[in-house]
Amino acid sequence: MRALRTLALLPLTLLLLLAPPAFADGLYQVEVIVFRQSGEPVPASQPAPDDWAQGALPIDVGGERATALNSEAAKLKAANGYQVLLHKAWSQNLSGSASRVALSTGGEQFGHFPVEGTLSLKQARFIDVEADLWVNQFDASGLLQGSERIRQDSRLKTGELTYLDHGSLGLLIRVSPL
Numbered sequence: 001m002r003a004l005r006t007l008a009l010l011p012l013t014l015l016l017l018l019a020p021p022a023f024a025d026g027l028y029q030v031e032v033i034v035f036r037q038s039g040e041p042v043p044a045s046q047p048a049p050d051d052w053a054q055g056a057l058p059i060d061v062g063g064e065r066a067t068a069l070n071s072e073a074a075k076l077k078a079a080n081g082y083q084v085l086l087h088k089a090w091s092q093n094l095s096g097s098a099s100r101v102a103l104s105t106g107g108e109q110f111g112h113f114p115v116e117g118t119l120s121l122k123q124a125r126f127i128d129v130e131a132d133l134w135v136n137q138f139d140a141s142g143l144l145q146g147s148e149r150i151r152q153d154s155r156l157k158t159g160e161l162t163y164l165d166h167g168s169l170g171l172l173i174r175v176s177p178l
Contacts, residue, residue: 025096025123026177028158031069031089032103033172034115034133034150038081042167044149048134050111053102056118065089072161072172085135085169086115091178094123103133109142117150119173127156127175131164 067073067089076082086105093099098120106114117133135148150166156175164171 025093027091028094028121028123028127029065029068029089029176029178030092030119030121031065031067031174031176032086032119033069033073033076033084034086034135035076035170035172036083036085036135037168037170039168041148042169044134044147047144047147048112048116048136048149052112052116052118052134054100054118056100056102056120058102058104059088059090063090063092065091069161069172069174082170086133092121094121094127094175096122096124098122098128098130109138110144112136112138112144114138121175127158129154129156129162129173129175131171131173133169133171135169 067087073084073087076084086103088103092101100118100120102118104113104116113136115133115135117131120130122128130153132151133149137145137147139145148169150164150169150171152164152166152171154162154164156162156173159174159176161172161174164173
């Protein structure tokens with residue numbers, strides 16, 4: 001009897017092993033809020049490197065989307081001890097191999113922006129994110145004087161808002177299917 005049950009389950013087992021993954025490539029909306037938390041800034045040991053984008057492509061202008069986390073961003077106001085530094089949303093294809101985008105905001109000064117960095121996303125059962133962002137300070141002549149850095153890896157659930165923490169910076173991210 002046990003042998004018959006095992007034989008009956010064999011085709012199902014083979015089907016599951018040979019079937020394509022249930023998590024196929026897809027188009028997602030990615031939304032990121034980078035903010036400063038109250039307290040003393042925690043400077044990075046070195047300022048942002050000149051090759052901060054490390055070959056990552058900027059967000060395509062056609063891929064930019066309207067932000068949806070506006071109520072969350074509104075709560076991050078100075079009266080509550082926060083300052084929003086970057087708030088962007090865009091569409092991006094995700095797959096099993098990592099895709100990296102370069103994020104920046106503010107006026108460029110000698111190849112650097114007030115906020116700059118990369119975000120790498122990879123889709124599997126969950127979505128893996130690697131955030132490497134710099135918040136830069138410039139002197140009166142526009143030269144990079146110092147930086148803060150938030151570098152975090154995390155596993156995200158699709159559609160769920162996730163908070164990444166740093167001593168003086170924070171990052172909210174949500175990745176939702178389109």
